[in-house]
Amino acid sequence: MSADILTVTDLKKYFVIGQSGLLKREPITVKAVDGVSFAVREGETFGLVGESGSGKSTVAYTVVGMYRPTAGTITFRGQNPFANKTRPLALKKEIQIVYQDPGSSLNPRRSIKEIIELPLRIHRPDENRIEQVVRLLEMVELPPDYMYKYPRMLGGGEKQMVAIARALATNPSFVILDEPTSALDVSIQGKIINLLIRLQKEFHLSYLFITHDLSLMRNVASRVAIMYLGKICEVAETAEFFRNPYHPYTQMLLSSIPVVSEEEEKLKPQKIISTGEIPSPVNIPSGCSFHLRCPARMDICSRVDPVMIEVEKGHTVRCHLYARASESIPPSEQ
Numbered sequence: 449m450s451a452d453i454l455t456v457t458d459l460k461k462y463f464v465i466g467q468s469g470l471l472k473r474e475p476i477t478v479k480a481v482d483g484v485s486f487a488v489r490e491g492e493t494f495g496l497v498g499e500s501g502s503g504k505s506t507v508a509y510t511v512v513g514m515y516r517p518t519a520g521t522i523t524f525r526g527q528n529p530f531a532n533k534t535r536p537l538a539l540k541k542e543i544q545i546v547y548q549d550p551g552s553s554l555n556p557r558r559s560i561k562e563i564i565e566l567p568l569r570i571h572r573p574d575e576n577r578i579e580q581v582v583r584l585l586e587m588v589e590l591p592p593d594y595m596y597k598y599p600r601m602l603g604g605g606e607k608q609m610v611a612i613a614r615a616l617a618t619n620p621s622f623v624i625l626d627e628p629t630s631a632l633d634v635s636i637q638g639k640i641i642n643l644l645i646r647l648q649k650e651f652h653l654s655y656l657f658i659t660h661d662l663s664l665m666r667n668v669a670s671r672v673a674i675m676y677l678g679k680i681c682e683v684a685e686t687a688e689f690f691r692n693p694y695h696p697y698t699q700m701l702l703s704s705i706p707v708v709s710e711e712e713e714k715l716k717p718q719k720i721i722s723t724g725e726i727p728s729p730v731n732i733p734s735g736c737s738f739h740l741r742c743p744a745r746m747d748i749c750s751r752v753d754p755v756m757i758e759v760e761k762g763h764t765v766r767c768h769l770y771a772r773a774s775e776s777i778p779p780s781e782q
């Protein structure tokens with residue numbers, strides 16, 4: 449098994465979004481990420497899946513350095529990127545991100561050459577930039593003369609290819625893919641996924657793949673983690689995850705994936721209908737945050753927040769249904 453390249457331990461990211469109370473002195477806090485722990489291995493694709501508002505993108509933006517953690521630690525190749533006020537340049541070079549919407553992540557006033565050149569100027573100033581731009585365009589299967597175009601002249605898939613080329617310009621070893629295909633036409637999505645898989649093999653990249661699309665994970669991720677209201681509720685190897693989902697929320701997500709064949713239908717968990725609305729992240733329910741929607745909830749669920757339990761080797765679940773006190777995993781190892 450490969451070594452861990454990134455370790456996230458008990459990560460918290462809170463945002464104060466206003467003040468409440470008579471004197472407006474009590475902060476209103478959104479706990480976007482509230483005690484998340486996971487590790488990504490060298491060369492793997494780790495899928496972080498959740499509905500909108502689950503906190504998965506906040507995890508991504510904290511790992512890449514756009515936010516400072518409220519608490520918890522992030523370790524990349526044994527180094528803490530937040531140990532000092534400014535993030536070391538070497539770490540910025542190693543960890544890159546590809547955003548969901550290539551239309552808004554590329555500066556419309558810059559040519560493709562200027563867009564890809566920018567990280568080269570900062571991180572690889574001694575190299576021949578034109579040669580590198582051509583090489584990067586070829587890596588993402590775009591012709592060299594695209595360097596003279598502007599983003600508005602490209603289709604959605606081509607813009608995302610440019611965004612991938614820009615991310616690879618620093619020679620990173622770790623790339624965060626924040627819903628990289630969800631803004632694209634279905635016909636283009638497969639092409640981008642195949643490109644990402646090829647690049648991963650060629651350059652031994654490790655991916656943290658953020659998505660709301662569980663079915664996509666079946667084909668690209670080696671392990672999957674499910675997030676719900678700022679917490680991870682289940683982690684497993686992908687095959688085990690689809691074969692044997694434990695958490696009621698995971699079962700609910702899997703039961704609603706559309707399938708095309710009877711064989712796939714047989715493998716799906718029984719259709720699970722959740723009750724209640726998705727709670728507001730400003731007002732997260734006590735106990736298990738899923739208890740208002742959970743068809744399997746018990747008395748304890750509204751009072752006590754469950755801890756992560758290992759139910760099979762490498763398969764962990766946060767749910768009282770599987771709680772055995774002796775097997776609770778401390779937060780640092782979840």
Ligand code: SF4
Pocket residue numbers: 695696697736737738739740742743744745746749754766767768769
């Ligand atoms: Fe449902 Fe209780 Fe498990 Fe939460 S802890 S998922 S409410 S059974």
